[in-house]
Amino acid sequence: MALLTCRGLRKEFGGHPVLDRLDLTVAEHQVVALIGASGSGKSTLLRVVNLLEQLDDGTIELDGEDISDPRVDADRVRRRIGMVFQSYNLFPHLTVLENVTLAPRRVHRRARAEAETQARELLARVGLVDKADAYPDRLSGGQQQRVAIVRALANSPRLMLLDEVTSALDPELVGEVLALIRELKADGMTMVLATHEMGFAREVADRVCFLDGGRVVESGPPEQVLGDPTQPRTRQFLRRIIEAGRL
Numbered sequence: 001m002a003l004l005t006c007r008g009l010r011k012e013f014g015g016h017p018v019l020d021r022l023d024l025t026v027a028e029h030q031v032v033a034l035i036g037a038s039g040s041g042k043s044t045l046l047r048v049v050n051l052l053e054q055l056d057d058g059t060i061e062l063d064g065e066d067i068s069d070p071r072v073d074a075d076r077v078r079r080r081i082g083m084v085f086q087s088y089n090l091f092p093h094l095t096v097l098e099n100v101t102l103a104p105r106r107v108h109r110r111a112r113a114e115a116e117t118q119a120r121e122l123l124a125r126v127g128l129v130d131k132a133d134a135y136p137d138r139l140s141g142g143q144q145q146r147v148a149i150v151r152a153l154a155n156s157p158r159l160m161l162l163d164e165v166t167s168a169l170d171p172e173l174v175g176e177v178l179a180l181i182r183e184l185k186a187d188g189m190t191m192v193l194a195t196h197e198m199g200f201a202r203e204v205a206d207r208v209c210f211l212d213g214g215r216v217v218e219s220g221p222p223e224q225v226l227g228d229p230t231q232p233r234t235r236q237f238l239r240r241i242i243e244a245g246r247l
């Protein structure tokens with residue numbers, strides 16, 4: 001059963017199509033990795049799914065509901081989707097605990113004690129409960145990113161969208177964030193992640209989609225798309241990655 005179905009997505013910036021009749025289906029519990037050169041539309045795809053950008057054409061269904069209908073309440077949709085960005089985007093003036101409990105309290109109207117108990121449980125899971133009262137600037141990049149993921153999980157999302165979540169991290173901090181994503185997969189979380197980490201895409205994704213020119217040019221199991229691609233443009237992209245020593 002498809003959790004997310006994108007059909008014919010089109011998005012233009014300044015008359016230039018960034019998504020060009022893009023189709024993507026994600027089954028429940030599936031992990032889909034989006035790969036592709038810089039500017040191929042990966043972030044834009046995640047942003048339109050989370051209704052942060054308006055579509056020019058196409059439809060997006062989440063759990064069978066057409067969320068691309070302009071009459072849909074975007075806030076209600078975003079409560080079912082957890083989005084994590086490259087640059088963490090934690091609120092600097094709030095503690096870790098306040099960052100994690102903000103949406104559950106304000107949006108989901110949970111009582112403070114209940115939201116804090118859940119937040120501490122989630123923080124304990126990622127080994128950061130001792131940082132609950134710290135402000136983000138006291139945390140390493142890897143710790144901040146794990147808090148950002150916990151903050152998204154606190155809304156009990158149906159779908160997680162992860163946009164280059166390790167790109168801003170020093171190499172020694174990448175592993176701790178990838179370990180957390182591995183755990184989410186083991187828990188059955190449905191995820192769509194844009195990544196430049198081909199090794200990670202190969203390991204964690206059930207399906208890899210190669211984007212080029214705003215379309216999914218090739219899609220399949222990681223070993224096929226990354227190991228034996230059928231499309232010349234995928235081959236060319238991977239050749240460049242190999243030459244750069246990133247595969």
Ligand SMILES: Nc1ncnc2c1ncn2[C@@H]1O[C@H](COP(=O)(O)OP(=O)(O)OP(=O)(O)O)[C@@H](O)[C@H]1O
Nearest residue numbers: 013014018036037038039040041042043044045194
């Ligand atoms: N708000 C915007 N206004 C104008 N152009 C935009 C906007 N957002 C994205 N673009 C353009 O759309 C294209 C696709 O960008 P996008 O960020 O989706 O690519 P990407 O595949 O995620 O790239 P990267 O791997 O570098 O993150 C780029 O040419 C970008 O400059």
